[in-house]
Amino acid sequence: MTYFKKTLSLVAAALMLATGPAAAAGKAETLYLFSWSQYMDPALIEAFEKRYDVDVVQNYYESMPEMFAKLQAGGAQQYDVIVPSNYYVPRLIHTGLIQALDKSKLAHLDNIAERFADPAYDSHNRYTVPYQWGDTGIAYNTDKLPEAPDSWAILFDPEVNSDYPFALATDAQVVFGAACAWLGKPYDCTGRDAWKAAAREVLATKARDNFAAFNDGTPVLRQLARGNVAAGMTFNGDFTYYKSENPEAFKNIEFVVPKEGTELWVDVMAIPAEAPHPDLAHKFIDFLLEAKNGAQLSNHTYYASPNAAARPYLDKALTRPPAQPTPEQMKTLHYIPSLSGDDLQFVQQLWTEVQSR
Numbered sequence: 001m002t003y004f005k006k007t008l009s010l011v012a013a014a015l016m017l018a019t020g021p022a023a024a025a026g027k028a029e030t031l032y033l034f035s036w037s038q039y040m041d042p043a044l045i046e047a048f049e050k051r052y053d054v055d056v057v058q059n060y061y062e063s064m065p066e067m068f069a070k071l072q073a074g075g076a077q078q079y080d081v082i083v084p085s086n087y088y089v090p091r092l093i094h095t096g097l098i099q100a101l102d103k104s105k106l107a108h109l110d111n112i113a114e115r116f117a118d119p120a121y122d123s124h125n126r127y128t129v130p131y132q133w134g135d136t137g138i139a140y141n142t143d144k145l146p147e148a149p150d151s152w153a154i155l156f157d158p159e160v161n162s163d164y165p166f167a168l169a170t171d172a173q174v175v176f177g178a179a180c181a182w183l184g185k186p187y188d189c190t191g192r193d194a195w196k197a198a199a200r201e202v203l204a205t206k207a208r209d210n211f212a213a214f215n216d217g218t219p220v221l222r223q224l225a226r227g228n229v230a231a232g233m234t235f236n237g238d239f240t241y242y243k244s245e246n247p248e249a250f251k252n253i254e255f256v257v258p259k260e261g262t263e264l265w266v267d268v269m270a271i272p273a274e275a276p277h278p279d280l281a282h283k284f285i286d287f288l289l290e291a292k293n294g295a296q297l298s299n300h301t302y303y304a305s306p307n308a309a310a311r312p313y314l315d316k317a318l319t320r321p322p323a324q325p326t327p328e329q330m331k332t333l334h335y336i337p338s339l340s341g342d343d344l345q346f347v348q349q350l351w352t353e354v355q356s357r
Helices: 012-018 042-052 064-072 086-094 172-182 192-206 217-226 236-245 278-289 291-301 308-313 341-356
Strands: 030-036 055-061 129-141 166-168 211-214 231-235 253-256 262-269
Touching: 030 278, 042 055, 042 278, 042 291, 055 064, 064 086, 086 262, 129 217, 129 236, 129 278, 129 291, 166 192, 172 192, 172 231, 172 262, 172 341, 192 341, 217 231, 217 236, 217 253, 231 236, 236 253, 262 278, 278 291, 291 308
Parallel strands: 030 055, 166 211, 166 231
Antiparallel strands: 129 231, 129 253, 129 262
């Protein structure tokens, strides 16, 4: 997931203080999981605890920068399993914040679907195992935009929507990628000229009278249901979940994968470099790689499973669009490039300027 996919629960900050490693001192062996909020089936945690006679303590973050900063500040010694997004994996590897996996301890590693078995962000899955995956698209109100195309035009073309409020995402690379795709460049565009052109397009879009805000994918869905916006960037899994939970509120809201290209994201499991319980961490990762457990996870989160063996056990809603993109849509999906050094600083500065104007 890109880092704006999940919203931190109101009690997360308190949990970070109350359930840190010191809080479980004296108990049975404990696994410390550091992940997005609302991204794990509690029943799976209970099953793992029962199987291995251990405790699991979950702490949460709301963005990739937050996760990265906490790992740098000592979290690499405090947590056993983390769940970063694919474009942060090279950064975690190069900074030495995660360790290579011991594949001899992962009996179910072959369950990973071929598409995710040798990803560009982690060759041969040396450091990570895929957790969930999905795509970024547009949710929109079909009553207000009845002729909307499956295109970024819904957001960037004033002729398609000149009247109704709309939102863009909060992640620089996600939004710049969308702008690049709209301008006829690859979604996974790189280079300062491409980023500058994307920033100009976003600034022009932001200047329109009906631009509402930069907002994350889950809040956008709530705003769509309330009628506060008519369109916004969000994620296929969140859309599927919200529509299934409240079909009446979402009966006139649809999700499209922009034909020009959009983001394919993968959230992964990794073990911090100095994890206190690496053996238990491997057991937890392998537990989630089991076919039925992988399916149970996706049936809870409403995101697609990278576990090929899990497919027979998935809910039907997860085997068809929008949770499962069509083969044609898959051809348009791209990973966000992992940036570092001057390139990362340049994009961050551009984004700060876009938001401040």
